[in-house]
Each structure stands twice: as structure tokens, then as C-alpha cells.
Amino acid sequence: MGVLTRNLDLFVNHFANTLKLFAVSGIASLLLGIFLAMLRVSPVPVFRGVGTLYVTVVRNTPLTLVFVFFVFAYPYLEIIKFEFFTAAVVALTLYTSAFVCEVVRSGINTVPIGQAEASRALGLTFTQMLGSIVLPQALRSVVPPMVSTFIALLKNTTVAAGFSVREAGAIRDALSELGEDTLTGMLWVAAIFVLLVMPLTYLQRVLEKRWSVAR
Amino acid sequence: MSSTVLFDVPGPRARIRYRAYAVVGVVAIAALLAYVVWRFVDTGQFEGRKWSWFEYKQIQISLVEALGRTLSAFAVGAVLALLFGAVFAAARLSDHKWVSTPAAVVVELFRAIPLVIMMFFFYYGLPSTGIKLTAFTSVVLSLMLYNGSVLAEVFRAGINSLPKGQSEAAYALGMRKTQVMVLVLLPQALRAMLPTIISQLVVLLKDTALGFLITFEELLYWGRQIGGQLQFGRPLIPTMIVVASIYIGLCLLLTWFANYLEKRNRRNKKVIHLDEDKAKQIQLGEASTAAPAGGAAL
Amino acid sequence: MRVRTLAAVLLAGGLALTACGKEGTGTTDTGAPAGVFEVAKDVKVDGSPTFEKIKSRGTLTIGVKEDQPGLGFKDPTTNKYTGFDIDMAKLIAAQLGFDPETKITFKTIQSAAREQAIINGDVDYYVGTYSITAARKEKVSFAGPYYVAGQDLLVKKDNSDITGPDSIKSKKVCSVTGSTPAKQLREKKLVEPDSNVVELQSYSLCVTKLLDGEVDAVSTDDAILKGYAAAEPEKLKVVGKTFSTEKYGIGLPKDDKALRDKVNEILEKSLSDGKWDQIYKNTLGKSGSEGKHPTLEKY
Numbered sequence: 001m002g003v004l005t006r007n008l009d010l011f012v013n014h015f016a017n018t019l020k021l022f023a024v025s026g027i028a029s030l031l032l033g034i035f036l037a038m039l040r041v042s043p044v045p046v047f048r049g050v051g052t053l054y055v056t057v058v059r060n061t062p063l064t065l066v067f068v069f070f071v072f073a074y075p076y077l078e079i080i081k082f083e084f085f086t087a088a089v090v091a092l093t094l095y096t097s098a099f100v101c102e103v104v105r106s107g108i109n110t111v112p113i114g115q116a117e118a119s120r121a122l123g124l125t126f127t128q129m130l131g132s133i134v135l136p137q138a139l140r141s142v143v144p145p146m147v148s149t150f151i152a153l154l155k156n157t158t159v160a161a162g163f164s165v166r167e168a169g170a171i172r173d174a175l176s177e178l179g180e181d182t183l184t185g186m187l188w189v190a191a192i193f194v195l196l197v198m199p200l201t202y203l204q205r206v207l208e209k210r211w212s213v214a215r
Numbered sequence: 216m217s218s219t220v221l222f223d224v225p226g227p228r229a230r231i232r233y234r235a236y237a238v239v240g241v242v243a244i245a246a247l248l249a250y251v252v253w254r255f256v257d258t259g260q261f262e263g264r265k266w267s268w269f270e271y272k273q274i275q276i277s278l279v280e281a282l283g284r285t286l287s288a289f290a291v292g293a294v295l296a297l298l299f300g301a302v303f304a305a306a307r308l309s310d311h312k313w314v315s316t317p318a319a320v321v322v323e324l325f326r327a328i329p330l331v332i333m334m335f336f337f338y339y340g341l342p343s344t345g346i347k348l349t350a351f352t353s354v355v356l357s358l359m360l361y362n363g364s365v366l367a368e369v370f371r372a373g374i375n376s377l378p379k380g381q382s383e384a385a386y387a388l389g390m391r392k393t394q395v396m397v398l399v400l401l402p403q404a405l406r407a408m409l410p411t412i413i414s415q416l417v418v419l420l421k422d423t424a425l426g427f428l429i430t431f432e433e434l435l436y437w438g439r440q441i442g443g444q445l446q447f448g449r450p451l452i453p454t455m456i457v458v459a460s461i462y463i464g465l466c467l468l469l470t471w472f473a474n475y476l477e478k479r480n481r482r483n484k485k486v487i488h489l490d491e492d493k494a495k496q497i498q499l500g501e502a503s504t505a506a507p508a509g510g511a512a513l
Numbered sequence: 514m515r516v517r518t519l520a521a522v523l524l525a526g527g528l529a530l531t532a533c534g535k536e537g538t539g540t541t542d543t544g545a546p547a548g549v550f551e552v553a554k555d556v557k558v559d560g561s562p563t564f565e566k567i568k569s570r571g572t573l574t575i576g577v578k579e580d581q582p583g584l585g586f587k588d589p590t591t592n593k594y595t596g597f598d599i600d601m602a603k604l605i606a607a608q609l610g611f612d613p614e615t616k617i618t619f620k621t622i623q624s625a626a627r628e629q630a631i632i633n634g635d636v637d638y639y640v641g642t643y644s645i646t647a648a649r650k651e652k653v654s655f656a657g658p659y660y661v662a663g664q665d666l667l668v669k670k671d672n673s674d675i676t677g678p679d680s681i682k683s684k685k686v687c688s689v690t691g692s693t694p695a696k697q698l699r700e701k702k703l704v705e706p707d708s709n710v711v712e713l714q715s716y717s718l719c720v721t722k723l724l725d726g727e728v729d730a731v732s733t734d735d736a737i738l739k740g741y742a743a744a745e746p747e748k749l750k751v752v753g754k755t756f757s758t759e760k761y762g763i764g765l766p767k768d769d770k771a772l773r774d775k776v777n778e779i780l781e782k783s784l785s786d787g788k789w790d791q792i793y794k795n796t797l798g799k800s801g802s803e804g805k806h807p808t809l810e811k812y
């Protein structure tokens with residue numbers, strides 16, 4: 001308990017940064033991911049190809065590599081300069097959006113074609129069909145795995161600790177600089193993560209049960 | 216093109232419109248690519264000097280060694296994670312509360328703690344208690360705990376989704392609980408869940424790169440090290456291109472293997488087909504960071 | 514069938530890769546003058562568990578740095594280590610009775626992992642700009658110091674507004690995670706706010722960040738900084754106002770007093786018989802600065 005209470009400020013600051021990193025890159029990857037999913041389900045083959053290529057490359061690249069690239073290699077290209085925090089957001093967003101894209105895409109694909117065909121037969125317009133038939137059904141199968149993706153993102157923010165972002169993963173460095181007991185400190189970090197992740201996991205299970213569509 | 220949920224089969228006018236979109240898209244993408252390539256050329260990333268490190272024998276050897284360390288961490292981690300997963304899946308399915316509850320807690324716990332924190336814990340935290348671990352051991356242990364826990368859930372879901380008749384028939388034949396699990400349920404679940412398991416192994420392979428953070432001298436670490444050499448003009452971009460290609464190549468190889476197995480399974484009548492929806496949910500839910508082998512067009 | 518084709522392609526690629534190879538020229542090899550690393554015979558260190566261990570193993574493993582030109586640097590084309598710290602490590606090895614050319618292995622250990630490497634027994638001793646501090650003494654032992662440095666600042670050649678420790682208040686200053694300089698910058702409130710202290714895994718990464726303008730200065734011991742400035746004198750310069758005293762010690766396993774005394778004895782001898790000066794002249798001395806003898810602290 002001592003390590004936590006003595007360095008409460010430090011813990012609060014670092015976890016606040018973790019949440020900030022999580023929120024910013026979460027929103028950004030949601031937007032980029034949905035855009036990519038639109039590319040992947042679009043009727044234009046070129047767009048589908050680009051979406052598929054992006055997802056394939058990014059999903060098979062380690063996150064740490066994406067970080068190394070954006071923090072250390074990217075500046076050599078002399079395009080726009082990033083702060084360390086921004087670089088971390090960019091890396092996390094580019095990485096997570098590929099997974100968001102897949103979740104959205106497979107969500108849309110779970111809606112049986114018959115549903116769309118039936119609504120077209122009834123004379124619904126494209127917007128009506130999308131808004132009142134396809135998306136509500138797709139949403140139900142998208143949200144639970146999306147929560148999992150965000151849990152993964154929350155945990156992945158710790159990678160930024162190796163790239164000069166003062167978030168939860170960097171608490172160890174700070175504690176060891178203060179000469180504190182890092183072992184206990186890290187148990188606390190782990191415990192806080194469990195506390196943060198558990199409600200999300202619970203939410204995901206509940207949604208999965210309540211929303212599972214009987215087909 | 217077959218019709219999808221969102222779009223009907225295009226008629227003549229739609230086809231022209233799509234073609235126009237395609238042209239615009241190609242131009243936009245080509246422009247973006249051209250810009251990126253120009254940035255690479257303009258900053259001298261394709262100059263001979265920045266790639267000349269590749270000619271040195273010692274550097275080639277160190278690349279192979281680094282790749283070897285990545286692969287051995289992957290291999291050891293994968294075997295341990297599979298064992299851990301099988302044991303804890305069986306424990307969670309146990310009829311005895313005193314076995315299943317602790318197993319559930321362990322599995323839930325290790326899925327919630329970030330891998331980085333686990334690695335830091337093993338490498339920097341534990342030695343103060345007198346337990347000394349190398350970077351390699353820390354990486355492998357963390358990979359085992361996290362991926363093992365995920366795999367435990369995959370196995371469990373696989374066993375749960377098998378038809379009830381399987382275990383009922385086995386019990387009717389007079390088999391004991393262990394026999395039913397080991398001889399009947401596990402082998403079937405394992406085969407049926409193979410694509411998902413391999414997707415999780417792709418995650419494990421990628422996660423070996425986290426060892427970079429605790430100075431485990433794997434592939435990425437090698438790239439950073441060679442990339443910082445002044446005598447080659449700090450060729451970090453060239454080394455990162457090489458390292459990324461290797462990782463992507465290895466992961467695609469594994470993903471292809473997963474798809475290949477899935478296809479073979481489909482032809483093989485001995486495999487019991489799981490409820491499609493359930494299997495998909497497992498893939499998306501449990502292995503969200505993985506490539507869901509079933510859904511993706513990889 | 515497809516799997517087999519793939520395997521064949523991979524195999525062919527692998528063969529192509531191993532086919533060519535250039536040997537490194539070793540341009541950074543300094544080659545110390547003859548006699549400096551004369552191997553001592555029949556060395557005994559009574560009551561030292563570490564020495565017993567290495568004696569029975571027959572080889573020494575020494576922790577060093579690999580990214581500090583002039584101090585501890587590994588040439589990736591030859592895998593040879595060079596620099597002042599390396600030569601000190603070799604001198605100690607020779608005096609302990611191990612041939613520096615055949616009986617020792619250098620192992621690169623990053624700053625943040627030094628204590629751990631010594632505690633874990635990954636290395637027998639550590640020579641790599643390792644400042645002697647009270648906090649570290651609780652985990653490891655130190656022989657020496659074998660060199661006294663001071664914290665300084667490395668800036669771009671054309672920088673004129675950073676003139677010393679008082680002019681970096683609102684600047685971004687980079688140092689290595691968990692190192693003494695990073696701690697000093699914060700504790701002495703030289704850089705504010707805290708987030709302006711950028712911590713990365715190695716000084717070479719810091720220098721990279723300095724060159725691309727992400728940070729304004731790199732701060733650590735002058736010895737290290739001079740190495741970088743000497744490698745790229747047209748781009749970098751050392752400010753030259755030290756604001757601390759860093760005593761570099763040889764990191765040893767804790768509570769091995771016998772070995773510590775022995776290493777101190779070796780260092781003392783090297784200071785009196787001129788071997789220390791020879792090593793200095795051959796490495797750090799090339800920067801043009803004089804090498805001041807350290808005073809050993811025995812405990």
C-alpha cells in the first residue's frame with residue numbers, strides 16, 4: 001500500500017496519460033477503422049484492394065515496430081514533426097484501426113443478404129435500408145467484439161512507455177528513479193489495469209448475451 | 216462480383232459510375248504513393264550507402280541470429296502457451312468448484328494485464344525477491360501467461376460448442392471423465408479450433424517484438440541497432456523496411472497455414488462442424504487482436 | 514503442393530542470402546600499444562565467490578555499452594568493441610589472469626538494466642560509464658572510480674542560446690531512461706516541466722532526436738558527449754560547462770569485497786605505472802582534452 005499512497009500523484013498522472021492516450025487514439029481509430037471498412041465493402045474493386053492491403057500489412061506488423069517507425073524512422077522522411085505523444089497516438093491509431101475495420105466489416109457481413117433483398121423488394125431506398133435494416137442488425141454483432149478491440153487498445157497503450165510517453169507503463173522507471181520498490185509498484189499497476197479492464201469485459205459479455213441474434 | 220448485403224448487382228449506369236470512382240481512387244492512391252516514394256528518394260533512403268550494411272558478413276550473421284532469437288522465443292512461447300491453455304481450459308471445465316474457480320480467476324487476470332507490464336514485472340520487478348530471469352525467459356513467460364489464458368478460453372469455447380451427443384455417447388460407453396475429455400472432447404475441439412489457435416499464434420509471434428522494451432535482442436532490436444550506425448548514415452528506414460518485411464512475411468506464412476488447415480478441415484468429414492456463429496464470436500471476442508482466420512480475405 | 518513451392522522459394526532465398534558477404538575493415542580498431550594488456554599469471558583472489566565462479570568457467574563475461582563512440586562502441590561490421598571503457602575492462606581482465614583476446618566475452622547491457630545484469634550474474638563485472646551512487650551501492654558494489662566525468666550538454670553546432678545548465682529551463686533535453694543525468698535534470702529542476710525531460714533507451718537515439726530537432730539538447734557526461742561530437746564535428750558541439758561530478762566505477766556483484774579490493778589494486782597500479790595514461794591517450798585523449806587521474810575510493 002505504501003508505494004501507492006506515497007506516490008499517488010505519480011500514479012494518477014501516469015494513468016491519466018494512459019486514459020488520454022486511450023481516448024484520443026480510440027476515437028481516431030474508430031473513425032479511420034470505419035472509413036477502412038467502407039473501403040473494404042465498397043462496390044469498387046480498387047477501394048476494396050486498398051482496404052485489404054492496409055489491413056493485411058498492419059495486422060501482420062508488430063505494434064512495437066509501428067512505434068519504432070513513427071518515433072525514430074519517420075522523422076528522417078522530413079514530412080511533419082510529431083511530439084512523442086502524437087507519435088504514440090499515430091502509431092496506436094494506425095494499428096488499431098485495422099482491427100476496428102475487420103470488426104465492422106464482419107459485422108456487416110453477418111447480416112444475411114436476404115434482409116437487404118427483402119427491403120429492396122419492399123421499395124426501401126438505400127439510406128432507409130442501411131439505417132433501419134442493415135446497420136441496427138450489424139451493430140449488435142459489431143459492439144461486443146469492438147469492446148474487445150478497445151480492451152486490447154487500452155492494454156497496448158503501455159507500449160508507449162518505451163517511447164518517452166509518461167503513461168502507466170513508465171511508472172516503473174519513475175519509481176526506480178525515486179528508489180522505490182518497483183515490484184510492489186508494478187503489482188499495483190497490474191491491479192489498476194485489471195480494475196480498468198474488468199468492467200469492459202463484463203460489458204462485452206452482457207452485450208454478447210443480450211444482443212446475440214438468433215438466426 | 217457477387218452481390219453483397221449493401222449493394223445490389225450494378226446495372227449499366229452504376230457500372231460506369233463505379234468505373235469513374237475507380238479512376239479517381241487510383242489517381243488519389245497513386246498520388247499518395249508517389250508522394251511517399253518521393254519523400255523516401257528525396258531524403259536519400261534509397262542511396263547505396265544506406266543499404267551498404269547489408270553487404271557485411273558480420274551484419275548478415277547478426278540478422279540471422281536476431282531472427283533466430285525471435286523465432287525461438289516464438290517457438291518456446293507457443294508450446295508453453297498451448298500447454299497452459301489446455302491445462303487451464305480443462306481446469307475451468309472441471310466439475311469441482313475448487314478447481315474451476317481459481318482457474319477462471321487466473322485466466323481472467325492474465326488476460327487483463329498488459330503484456331508489457333508482465334514483462335517489466337518479470338525482468339525488472341522479480342529480481343528484488345531473489346528470482347533472476349533473463350530477458351528471454353521474461354519474454355517467454357509473459358507470452359505463455361497472456362496467450363495461454365486466451366487459448367484456454369478458445370479451447371473451452373471449442374469444447375463447449377461440441378454437440379452434447381459426443382460426451383453423452385462417450386459416457387454411455389463407460390468412459391471416465393478424464394477419458395471423455397482427453398480422448399473425445401479435446402482432440403475434436405483442437406481440430407475444430409485450429410484456425411483460431413493459429414491466429415492467436417500470429418499474435419504471439421508479433422508480441423515477441425515487445426521484448427524490444429526489455430532489451431531482448433530480437434529482430435526489432437537488431438534493426439534499431441544497425442539503423443543507428445553513423446558509418447552507414449543512420450539507415451533506420453532501410454533496416455525498418457527489412458525488419459517489417461520479415462515480420463509480415465512470417466505472419467502471413469502462419470495465416471496462410473491457418474487458412475490451409477481450415478480448407479483441409481472443411482474437406483475432412485471427421486471434423487464436427489461447429490455452430491458458425493458461435494465460432495465466429497469466439498474468434499472476434501477472444502482473439503480480437505488476431506487475424507480472424509475465417510472472416511478475413513487474407 | 515503450394516506449401517512445397519513456398520518452402521522451395523524460401524530455401525532458395527535463404528541460399529541467396531548466405532552467398533555473399535563482405536568482411537568488415539575494422540576502421541575503428543585502435544589497437545592498444547604492446548604491453549598494456551600483459552596477462553598476469555597465477556592470480557588468486559581469496560574469498561571471492563565471483564572469482565571462483567569465473568575461474569572454474571575459464572572465461573570472463575564483461576558488461577559494456579556498444580553505442581558510445583570513444584568509450585564503449587561495437588562495430589557491427591566486425592563485432593569488435595573499442596573505446597576507453599573497453600580497454601579498461603581488458604586491462605582488468607588481463608590483470609585477473611584472462612587473456613583479453615581469447616578469454617573474455619563482451620556483452621552489451623543498456624543503462625536501465627545494469628544493476629539487474631550484475632545481480633542476475635549475466636555479467637561478471639560491468640565497465641560502461643557507470644556512475645557510483647549511494648542508491649546503486651545498495652544493489653551492487655563498485656571498484657574505482659577509474660574516471661571522473663561531469664554532466665554536460667550536447668547541442669547542434671549552430672545553437673547559441675544554450676550556454677550551460679541555467680539556459681535549458683524550458684528546453685527539451687534528452688537522456689537515457691533510468692540514468693543519473695535524467696534524474697539530475699529533474700531533481701535540480703534544471704528542466705521544467707518534468708515532461709520536457711525526454712527519456713529514450715540509448716544515447717544514440719537521443720542524438721538522432723537532437724539532429725532531427727525533436728529535442729534541443731542531449732545531457733549526460735561530457736566524456737560520452739565528446740565521443741558523439743567527435744564523430745560528427747560539423748553538426749554537433751559540447752557546451753563545455755559541467756554541472757556535476759560523475760565517478761565512473763567498475764560494477765561488481767554486491768558483497769564481494771575480495772574481488773573489489775583486487776580490482777582497486779589493479780586500477781591503482783595502472784595509475785602509477787602509466788598504463789591508464791596510455792589507454793586514455795589512445796581513446797578519449799584523441800578528443801584533445803587532458804585526462805585527469807581519478808582518486809580511488811576504497812570501502
